[in-house]
Structures are given as C-alpha cells and as structure tokens.
Amino acid sequence: MESDFLLPDVEDPDVAEFWAGCARGELLVQTCKSCGLRRMPPRPMCPRCRSLEFRWDPTSGRGTIWSFIVPHPPLLPAYEELAPYNAIVVALEEEPTLRFVGNLVTGPDGPINEIDPATIQIGDPVRVVFHQVEDVTLPRWTKS
Amino acid sequence: MAGPLTDRTAIVGIGQTSFAKGLPDSELSLACQAVSAALDDAGIAPSEVDGLAMFSMEDGREVDVARNVGLGDITFFSEVGYGGGAGCGVVGHAAMAVATGQCNVAVAWRARKRAAKGSRPWAQVSRRITGHWQWSRPFGVIRPVDEIAMLTRRYMHEFGATREHLANVAVAFRKHANRNPAATMYEKPLTREQYMDARWISEPLCLFDNCLETDGALAAVIVSADRAKDLPHPPAYVHSFAQSIPQQHQVMTNYFNDDPLIGPSYACAERLWAQSDFTPNDVPVAQIYDAFSPLIPLSLEGYGFCARGEGAEFTDDGALEWPGGRLPTNTSGGGMSEAYVHGFNLVLEGVRQMRGTSTSQVDGAETCLVTSGEGVPTSALLLRR
Numbered sequence: 001m002e003s004d005f006l007l008p009d010v011e012d013p014d015v016a017e018f019w020a021g022c023a024r025g026e027l028l029v030q031t032c033k034s035c036g037l038r039r040m041p042p043r044p045m046c047p048r049c050r051s052l053e054f055r056w057d058p059t060s061g062r063g064t065i066w067s068f069i070v071p072h073p074p075l076l077p078a079y080e081e082l083a084p085y086n087a088i089v090v091a092l093e094e095e096p097t098l099r100f101v102g103n104l105v106t107g108p109d110g111p112i113n114e115i116d117p118a119t120i121q122i123g124d125p126v127r128v129v130f131h132q133v134e135d136v137t138l139p140r141w142t143k144s
Numbered sequence: 145m146a147g148p149l150t151d152r153t154a155i156v157g158i159g160q161t162s163f164a165k166g167l168p169d170s171e172l173s174l175a176c177q178a179v180s181a182a183l184d185d186a187g188i189a190p191s192e193v194d195g196l197a198m199f200s201m202e203d204g205r206e207v208d209v210a211r212n213v214g215l216g217d218i219t220f221f222s223e224v225g226y227g228g229g230a231g232c233g234v235v236g237h238a239a240m241a242v243a244t245g246q247c248n249v250a251v252a253w254r255a256r257k258r259a260a261k262g263s264r265p266w267a268q269v270s271r272r273i274t275g276h277w278q279w280s281r282p283f284g285v286i287r288p289v290d291e292i293a294m295l296t297r298r299y300m301h302e303f304g305a306t307r308e309h310l311a312n313v314a315v316a317f318r319k320h321a322n323r324n325p326a327a328t329m330y331e332k333p334l335t336r337e338q339y340m341d342a343r344w345i346s347e348p349l350c351l352f353d354n355c356l357e358t359d360g361a362l363a364a365v366i367v368s369a370d371r372a373k374d375l376p377h378p379p380a381y382v383h384s385f386a387q388s389i390p391q392q393h394q395v396m397t398n399y400f401n402d403d404p405l406i407g408p409s410y411a412c413a414e415r416l417w418a419q420s421d422f423t424p425n426d427v428p429v430a431q432i433y434d435a436f437s438p439l440i441p442l443s444l445e446g447y448g449f450c451a452r453g454e455g456a457e458f459t460d461d462g463a464l465e466w467p468g469g470r471l472p473t474n475t476s477g478g479g480m481s482e483a484y485v486h487g488f489n490l491v492l493e494g495v496r497q498m499r500g501t502s503t504s505q506v507d508g509a510e511t512c513l514v515t516s517g518e519g520v521p522t523s524a525l526l527l528r529r
Contacts, residue, residue: 006271006286008278015278040400041279047392066399067298070347071290076267079284084344087285089294089399097402101280112284117347122301138282 004078007136015042017056022137027128028056029098040098059098061128062144063090066099070117085113090126090141105129105140112140147384147419151528152243154372154379155235157186157365158492163328163483165258167359172204174361175255176212182363183213187376188249195220195247195366197234199254199486201227209253220247224387226395228435228517229408230254231487232525236385238366248367254488255361280397289354289436291396292519293346296438299405300348305441305456307348311339312459313437314352314480320466321477324503328356329481353437355479362488364495380498383422383511383528386415389521396519408522409446409515416524417448422511424448427526429497429506430471430513431490434478439518440464444471447513447524466504475504487516491525498529 010019021028030042034051045052068088073080085103092098103112104120108129126141159181161167161174169177183190193215196206200223210218220241224233231254238250258264273281285291299305318334321327334352342350372379388411392401417423424447432443441455449471450458458470466472476482476493483489494514496502515524 004271006273006277006281008282009272009274012274012278041276041394067294067301069285069290069293069297070344071284071286071293072344072346075284076286079286082284084347085284087283087290087294089298097400099399101283101285101397101399103283122298136282 001078002133005133006076007133010136014044018042019136021056022130022139025130027059027061027139029059030054031057038095038098040100060093062093063126064093065104065120065122065124065126066091067122068104068120082111082113084117086115086117086120088120088141100139102139102141105131105142107142108140145418146421149239149243149385150383150419150421151381152369153239153366154369154381155364155495155527156367156372156375156377156379157182157188158363158495159183159185160326160362160489160492161360163326163358163360165357165359167257171255171257172208172212174257174359175202175204175209175253178255178361178363179209179213179251179253182251182365185377186365188365190214191216192249193251194218195238195241195250197222197224197238197241197250197252199223199227199230199234200225202255204255220250224523226517226520228433228486229520229522231433231491231516231523232385232514233387233516233523235364235366235382235491235525236387236523239382239385242366242368250366251363252366253361253363254486256485257359258357276394276397285397287346288396289349290346292436292438293349294399295404295519297348299438299442302405303453303456307340309441309456309459310353310437311336313434313440313464314339316462316464316469317434317474317478317481320475320504321481324476324482327477327482328358329477349436349438355435355484356481358483358485360483360485362485362492364491378499378529380495381528382525384416384420384526385524386412386419387521387523388412388415393521395521398519405442407442407446407518408520409443409518412522412524413447416526420526422526427511427513428471428509429475430473431475431478431494432473432515433487433490433517434474434480435484435517437480440473443515443518446518447515466506472504472506475502475506490514494525494527498527
C-alpha cells in the first residue's frame, strides 16, 4: 500500500518549505538570497557564496525526462506489490541541471505502474502533478 | 612523476576466508580469521601489529579484532566510510601511516555477511527519511541497483552503450571466476545468451549486471619497503594511492550536478596518476570495482584507459578477458563472479598479480590498478611489483 511508502520527514526545518509547497500544489526550488544560486537538493548553506539566507521560488513545473528505470523485485513490500513500476529523473525546463526524481503517471492519483515502460523515452516533455500519501504530498509527472 | 608515498610501503601478507551465501561465523569471527591468515602469510607475529585501518561499516571494531587476534599496542587506527568506496582507502591509510612512522605493521580488512545487520542498508531504512535519500526513495528508487540503473540509462542514451557491452563485462569476469577455485562462480559458466535472457532487477540492468551477495572476509598486511624485502613473498608495493569526493557529488544518487556521468573516478584518477611513474598505457591488468557492470565502462573512462563515452566500446573484442585482452580486468572474477566483499577481494587479486600467483596471471605484469566504488566517495591504488 502507498501508506507504506518511504516518506520524507516533512517537518525537517531544512526542507519543510519544499514539502509545504507541494501540499499547496507548487514545485519550489531553494534559491540563495545573497547570490541567487538555485539549488536542488536543498541544503542550509549556499555552495557558491556560503550565505545561510535563502528563499523558495516557484518553478515552471515543466521539464523533460532525463533518465528512467523500471524496478523489479525483490523490493520493499509497498513497492514490490506495484512492480514493475517506473521512476524517472526530470530536468527542469528553465534550468536543466535542476533535476527531480519522481514517477510518470497518467494523472495526479494514477498509480506508478500504469504507464507502459516501452512508451517512456528520454527527452519526453512532462509537467508536475501532486499526489497525497498520508500527510505528505509527492510531486509526480505526467506527459505534457 | 612519483609522489612522497611512492613505493615506500608494500602489501606483504594476504588472507581470506571461504566465500559463501551463508557462513555460520559472525562478521567479527570472519574478520579475525582473515587478519590472522594474512599475518601468517606475511610471516609476522600478531604482537608486532601496531596499525589498523578498516571500513566504517565494519561490525567488529578495532578493539575487538585486536583483543581476539592478540595484536600489540595499536598506535594508529583509521576508518574509511561509504562502503564500497573504502577498499583501497583503508590500504592507503595504512600505507600512509607506515610511511610516516605512525606505525610499523598495519592491517586493513573487510568482513561482511549479506544477512548481517547493516549489510543491506536499503532494506533497513526507517519509514521517515531525512537527508538526501528523501529526494529519491519515496519514488521507489530504493536499492543501489536502482540508483545505478538510472545513471546507466542516461549513459546508454548519451554514448550509445548497449546491453551487449554490459554482457561483455559479465561474461569476461565469469570466465575468470571459472579459473579460480576460490570463486563463488568457479563451476558456473555464463553465456551471452543466459545474460540476455536473465530476469530484470532494475531495467536496464538484469540479474547478471549485479554483484554477488557474499559472506566472507579478507585482510592485507602493510609494512615499509625495507621490511618487505625480508619477508617470504614478493612485495606488492603501494606505488600510488588516492581518494576522492568530487565537488557537488551526491552518494549513489549523483543526479543533481552539472554532469552526473563524471563520477568520482575522475578526480581520484587525477591524483593517482599525478603521483605515479606510470600512465594508464603502462598498466597491463586492472581490478575495477564492479558492484554493477556499468561501473566498468564508467571507471575505464575515469581512470583514463579511454576517452569519455568510449568505455562501453572499449569492452568489445574480449578486451577485459585473460589472457589475450587489451586489459584483463577482475582476473579473480571480481565482485560479480568471485565474491562481493565491498571490493576488498580486488585488492588481494591485485597483490596476487604482483606476486605472479593469480589463477589468471598476466605474464610479466609490473603494475596493477585497483579501484573502489564508482558512484560513491572512492579510492584507488596502483600496485607495483
């Protein structure tokens, strides 16, 4: 069951804003207030200017598939019952070195094993959708 | 150009337990057996050991090994993290400690049980994840094979690598294991057809792209070059040693920097060759970390045996196979066909190549490259006869 997925600690202060954004339907990216560097994954200090000040900027929520896999068993039970499913890495349209791991689905609440893996290609355009599992909202992707 | 560590120390003793899917002994017991065997091989008494270097993931601690094997007063001890990245690291730390006088006889080892707590970290994560894993695991990118499969698909896309290339790797290492009675896969040949028909684990990687799951332990004894001359076996000199955490590297899920296919081997290789009298062209045999088959082309590129993007094609025409290949690689069978003990068996096979005692001995080999995990903070050794 999806409720047994491995889920992030959405109260972790370094990243809580990202997950709160997902819950509101926004894909955010951490941005340095001092030098403007956008960074993913989020972290407390800017690796370019060492500032500790940052904000969360909205993104287009659009990108292309950078790579993908199709996991098969043995897996943790919650994932094994859905296998084979897909997992993808998305490169953000406006800044392709900003990447997000996710799943390709037919819609916000579509299962991660619904799309025929043979139809997935690197370079396919996708847009973000959001899917709630327990108290966490996960970003997922549909073909756009 | 040589560096300050060049040929100052040597591996003079090696020891290992048997390899199997289930050994009754504890991880600590296996560690002690391997260390003890390595000391006997070196002809050195346990009481002379005063330096230790081990994997952070080790179950038995330094104090446990010292009290069991009856080691002397330990004046240097060091740990290296990141699992498979640590194999050459612990040997290198031991060599640096001997070369700088912090100790005289150092031992490095790895013991591992596939069923032991900690040996399969992916199956033991708590449900609420913090840190960098939260950006991949909720989406079902859970196991090391999933994480490397993602890079592999991208590598295939960018450079035209195929499953045929990965089969070159799996089949070559199996052939070497079929010559090595200590290997788990000694009596189990692998054909290209079996590879192509194998079940998927994480597409595009199949069963035979994965390393084995092994219980076992191995150890190595390191002393000064002067001391090495008086011992029973030909020394395997530590000619060069390096580690690397490349800038903006992320462990296993290295998807987030400018060019994820530039792995840790590049920065490690730069330091390794800068402190060496040799170049990749001079090296006739290699032991390259092979938790997964695609790490071989990535490492061949990183360590400079071919240009970027040419690693897959390099494996064609039996290039990795003993005896006729351009670069016989993993001549004991490696992690995919001898044993997967976080790559420490690669160190011992490198020593055997320098001694002239490998079951797939490369005639007249003067040097052997040994590498540790690609995809994690890593390390490498260039051994010299």
